[in-house]
Amino acid sequence: MNPANPALGNDRPYNNRLDRLTDYPFTRLATLLSGITPRANVEPTIMSIGEPQHAPPAVIAETLQANAALWGKYPPVQGTPDWRDAVGSWLARRFGLPPDAFDADTSVLPVSGTREALFLAALLAVPEQKAGRTPAALMPNPFYAVYEGGSVLAGAEPVFLPATRETGFLPDLDALTPELLERTAIFYLCTPANPQGAAADAAYLARAIGLAREYNFILAVDECYSEIYLDTPPVGSLQVAATLPHAGNPWANILVFHSLSKRSNAAGLRSGFVAGDPELIARYQRLRSYSMAGTPYPVLAAAAALWRDEAHVVENRAAYRAKFDAAEAALQGRYGYYRPAGGFFLWLDVGDGEEAARRLWADGAIRVLPGAYLTRSQPGEPNPGAPFIRVALVHDAALIGQACAAITRILG
Numbered sequence: 001m002n003p004a005n006p007a008l009g010n011d012r013p014y015n016n017r018l019d020r021l022t023d024y025p026f027t028r029l030a031t032l033l034s035g036i037t038p039r040a041n042v043e044p045t046i047m048s049i050g051e052p053q054h055a056p057p058a059v060i061a062e063t064l065q066a067n068a069a070l071w072g073k074y075p076p077v078q079g080t081p082d083w084r085d086a087v088g089s090w091l092a093r094r095f096g097l098p099p100d101a102f103d104a105d106t107s108v109l110p111v112s113g114t115r116e117a118l119f120l121a122a123l124l125a126v127p128e129q130k131a132g133r134t135p136a137a138l139m140p141n142p143f144y145a146v147y148e149g150g151s152v153l154a155g156a157e158p159v160f161l162p163a164t165r166e167t168g169f170l171p172d173l174d175a176l177t178p179e180l181l182e183r184t185a186i187f188y189l190c191t192p193a194n195p196q197g198a199a200a201d202a203a204y205l206a207r208a209i210g211l212a213r214e215y216n217f218i219l220a221v222d223e224c225y226s227e228i229y230l231d232t233p234p235v236g237s238l239q240v241a242a243t244l245p246h247a248g249n250p251w252a253n254i255l256v257f258h259s260l261s262k263r264s265n266a267a268g269l270r271s272g273f274v275a276g277d278p279e280l281i282a283r284y285q286r287l288r289s290y291s292m293a294g295t296p297y298p299v300l301a302a303a304a305a306l307w308r309d310e311a312h313v314v315e316n317r318a319a320y321r322a323k324f325d326a327a328e329a330a331l332q333g334r335y336g337y338y339r340p341a342g343g344f345f346l347w348l349d350v351g352d353g354e355e356a357a358r359r360l361w362a363d364g365a366i367r368v369l370p371g372a373y374l375t376r377s378q379p380g381e382p383n384p385g386a387p388f389i390r391v392a393l394v395h396d397a398a399l400i401g402q403a404c405a406a407i408t409r410i411l412g
Contacts, residue, residue, distance in 0.1 A: 020152050025145055025373035032354060038365035045403045048369040050194070050344065050392045052265040054319060057312045060266060063302040070297035077285055077294045079110040086304035087273050094226075095239035101250055102238070106278040109285055110295040110303070113270045114224055114257040115146050118188070121255060122150030124280065124287055125186035125218040135185035140171050142195060142347075142374040142385055144222065147188040156185055160376045164384065165336075169198035173207050181215040190222040192234055195347045195374065195390040197225075197340020199234035206240050212253040218280065221256045224272075225343040227263040227313055228320055234342050238276065251276045255284075262344070263313055264306045271295060271303040320344050322397040330404035335411075346391040347371070350411055353389045360389075364406045 022028065029048060038044065078084075088104025091097055111117035126135050137151030141160035151158045159180065161171035170193060189208060191200040200208075205221075212219035221237040237256050246252060259272035274284060295303070306312075324339055327346060331337045335348035350356040353370035360366040371388025378384075391407075393400050 015153065017153050017155070021149055025369060028373050029357070029367075029369055032357060032370070033361050033367070036358060036362050038361055039363060040365045042365050044365040044367060045395065045399065046367045047391045047394070047403060048367045049394075050262070051267055051394055052262060052316075052344075053394045053396070054265040054316060056265045056269075057306065057309070059305045059309065060264075060269065060302045063305045064298045067298035067301045070301075073297055075294035075296050075300065077109075077289050077292075079108075079295060080297065080300050080304075081105075083110060083300040083304045084108055086307040087275070090307040091238065091275060094233075095236040095242075097238060097242055101242060103278070107251060107281055108273055108275045109281050109288065110300060111257075111272050111274055111288070112292060112295060113261060113267075114222065114259045114272045114274075116292060117257050117272060117274045118144070118146045118220065118222060119150035120284070120287060120291065121188075121218065121220045121257075121274075122147075122154040122156060122186055123291075124284055125220070126151070126154035126156045127185060128155070130185050131182040133183045136180060136183050138171070138176070138180075138184055138187040140188070140190060140193065141376060142193075142371065143188070143376075144190060144194055145374070148376075151186070151188075158376075159184075160378070162378075162384065163193065163196065163198075169193055169196035170200055170204065173204070173211065176211070181211060181217075184215060184217040186218045186220055187212065188220050188222065190224075191237075192225040192229065192340065192342025194222075194225065194343060195345040195371075197343040197345060197347070199229070199341040202235045202240050202243075205235060205237050206244060209237065209241055209244060209254060217253065219254050221254065223256050224259045224262055226258070228317060228344055229342040230317075230321060230324065230339060232341070249277065249279075251278070253277060253280075255280055260303060260306055263316070265312075265316065266306065269299060269302065271299055319397070320393065323393040323395075323400045326397040326401035327391075327393060327404045330401050331408060334408055344393045346393065348389050348391060348407075349387050350389055351387055353386055356389050356411055359410055360407060363410045364403075366403055366406060366410075 084104040087108050135156045136159045137156035138159050139147040140163040148158050163169050226234050255276040261267040357368050357370045369390040371385030372383045375385030
């Protein structure tokens with residue numbers, strides 16, 4: 001009962017859409033493991049979260065210090081000309097974008113890490129209705145929790161698209177019906193995928209871009225893991241769009257999201273960008289002006305320095321290759337192990353992900369994330385992630401090898 005006005009009943013002034021969301025995956029994990037004290041007399045190995053443990057490049061601290069006088073200035077939402085030049089030049093180098101077609105001044109915006117940016121994308125995309133019905137937000141299943149959170153709070157119906165071994169760990173675009181596509185407002189796509197590591201090829205991305213334009217929805221492509229790959233650089237969505245026919249706007253309906261958290265081991269810098277369709281970027285800037293502070297000047301300067309340097313990224317990839325070598329040697333094909341095209345996760349079929357997570361924490365002080373916390377059930381079907389655990393290979397290769405050997409010993 002409302003103590004101030006009993007006539008109002010039990011309703012409280014909350015956004016009840018939030019009640020449609022489960023607890024965040026790491027909150028659920030903390031609940032699952034609460035009360036369990038690891039029996040192993042070892043330092044815990046945290047493999048549940050994708051937080052790189054490599055030393056951040058020295059240029060971060062150097063650049064922050066060199067620009068310390070700018071901490072007292074309010075930063076511009078659109079970033080600085082130097083930052084935009086650095087990001088635009090990196091996109092052109094990495095994805096071969098035509099220099100006369102991509103304008104960083106109108107097609108790039110800084111964001112405080114891609115979690116914020118991907119969440120806001122739903123607020124940007126979702127109208128009150130689409131095709132006279134509740135708008136749909138498509139996303140792979142498994143998915144990054146922010147896709148669902150942003151979609152639900154924007155008023156969309158999240159639609160979870162199976163991304164299993166049978167579909168190549170990416171949503172089956174041919175399974176999308178016209179009825180669903182007509183009411184789709186946003187399609188979240190992650191490539192390389194989190195957690196399965198599958199990378200979409202050019203044909204797949206061209207098909208997704210074509211659907212976005214045919215049915216007029218935003219294709220929001222999360223490319224956060226694009227720079228952590230084993231052999232071949234993953235194709236980018238803007239790279240594919242540059243090869244497609246267009247009516248004056250080669251980036252129409254596309255937003256791509258990149259971050260320095262994984263590429264540069266700089267999760268605490270909270271720096272990334274959204275790029276793509278200039279009309280959408282302009283609206284995104286307006287939305288962000290109302291909702292978020294700009295990225296501080298010293299952070300923009302450090303980010304620009306990182307986007308201009310590839311040497312530390314090359315070293316990063318070599319370190320991750322060594323980690324996968326260590327994991328592969330220890331696991332020896334157990335639990336459906338495969339070597340992913342990109343990213344730094346293992347997606348292991350252990351039969352019961354929650355039970356495995358409890359056992360690994362209790363018996364080995366190893367913290368992993370149950371796959372069910374990254375997936376949703378279809379009506380009348382079991383949760384497709386329930387048999388899996390996600391294991392983040394963020395520690396050094398020696399510790400990865402030890403941890404994976406312990407996983408096989410504990411789980412059998």
